[in-house]
Amino acid sequence: MSELPKGGTFLFGQTDPQSVFTPEDFTEEHKMVYRTALGFVNDKILPVMDDLEAKKEGLNRELLLMAGELGLLGTDVPEEYGGFAMDKISTSIVAECMGRAGGFAMTHGGQTGIGQLPIVYFGTHEQKMKYLPGIVSGEKVTAYALTEPGAGSDALAGKTWAVLSPDGKYYILNGTKQFITNAGFADLYIVFAKIDRDKFTGFIVEADSEGLSTGPEEHKMGIKGSSTRTVILEDVKVPVENVLFEIGKGHVIAFNILNMGRYKLAGNAVGNCKFAIELSAQYANDRRQFNQPIAEFGLIKEKLAEMNTRTYIAESMVYRTGGLLDQMMHTLDLSGPDSGQVAAKGIEEYALECSMNKVFATEVQGYVMDEGVQIHGGYGFTSEYTIERLYRDCRVYRIFEGTNEINRTVITSTLVRRGLKGDIPLKEAIEGLRARLASGIGPRQNEGELVQAAKDMLLLSLGVGIDKYGQGLLKHQEIVGKIADMAMLTFGMESGWLRAQKALANTGEADARIKLNMARVFINSAIGTIFNLAREVLAGLASGEELAGLLADLQKLCQYTPSNTIAMRREIAAAVSAAARYVA
Known part of the structure; x- marks a missing residue:
């Protein structure tokens, strides 16, 4: 291997x-x-x-x-x-x-x-x-109690505290946790509290502990079928043997668990998108206007094709990352008593990919649900049709397991920090790009070369940012967010293209045709977005003659003839309508 x-x-x-x-x-x-x-x-x-x-x-x-x-x-x-x-x-x-x-x-x-x-x-x-x-x-039933009224994205700022009892047998916990899923019927909670007000630590707390109570159910926009409550801890005694991992190492638990949480959330979003496509395609086939199904109208075809295409890219990213996680597990020695910690450390290697999956898939989900409502027209705005619930339910996906803004900072900071430490060959790749620019880069000939163009534009932007600010680049969040978007789109482009190429080699062009079309549609769309993001980043980092030179380099990196994505979308939409569901 x-x-x-x-x-x-x-x-x-x-x-x-x-x-x-x-x-x-x-x-x-x-x-x-x-x-x-x-x-x-x-x-x-x-x-x-x-x-x-x-x-x-x-x-x-x-x-x-x-x-x-x-x-x-x-x-x-x-x-x-x-x-x-x-x-x-x-x-x-x-x-x-x-x-x-x-x-x-x-x-x-x-x-x-x-x-x-x-x-x-x-x-x-x-x-x-x-x-x-x-x-x-x-x-x-279990629940995870990390968030507090004053500590959401900044989870380590939580105020819940724990003190050791005089007899040394218990920790006594006090504080309030907010927005806790499953809180209404949980039997135990994973609770984070600061021992002596500074040692952030995890605890396993049983729900029937004296002093533990929950507030009323939150009245939420969506996901109404789940329980979300405040958890109140008033002098709750937790046996010392229920300390989780090591005292003062609660952040290690929290951050490592979030990696898998983000990855699984992306999987949820993909399944949610497929359901919405199924509902929308069936409705478009059945709904008739001007004496024909609305699925036959060009603008509805475009919606169905784009919903399916973006879902295909998200699905490709999720299972590509799942494959990497599986391969990682096979390289680890999980036979010892610390096997769980070894596994969590292995998963951490792909923290960047987990965050990219989470942000991309949940934002695709938002797009797909919105277009699903639009295809349903006025009926989509009524609770009679399932798409209305899906639209409400999906909104929270961009908020929990770390907001998409927090995850964007994770993506860029991981790239920059690992690159500056030499853990990944970022500096070498930037120097290699500059050498290629000096010797000349011709027009890109196909979608595979456009994937490389996307990587090059990202490296150009990162190189200028690191030259100007070093690790201080991470303080400039607007630039950090745009670089994260470029990385995410590039990973999506490549994941969809690799999947299509693998299918082409394994099953032939006829079977791979829809995948190839979807990969090409997405790449041709995303490359322009990446170009514009890079232009904004460079303008935020340079000016005058330096900026003019950088923009000329950027233009060299993104020379290509666009493909006929309109025709490809029509073909994708025809397949979706014929199947009345997601296709790949």
């Missing part, structure tokens, strides 16, 4: 399409997981969605038990603790299928992600034995 690429190194060279994992590589086991998870959502969740939205007492717990019986709560848990120790592709599949489950997707995510993984990765053997089997079966 070729050497495992480091996080962020997609920027520095060519990737072999055969080395990238795609949904076309699903094994029979993966397909079985997909059928099981999708069947559960379609058969058990969607028929009771109105009851979930009305917060019918006990329904979420009942559904979690059903999910536990099907093995949908333990994909990331070792078999020793009642789980199934599945690969990250299986985990991704479950997350994707849950994406159409409305508020229950949050209930499930709280149970299997941020509420479970702190124990999986950082718990002691005794803690895992005590809590994980019940979480995997659904008999115990």
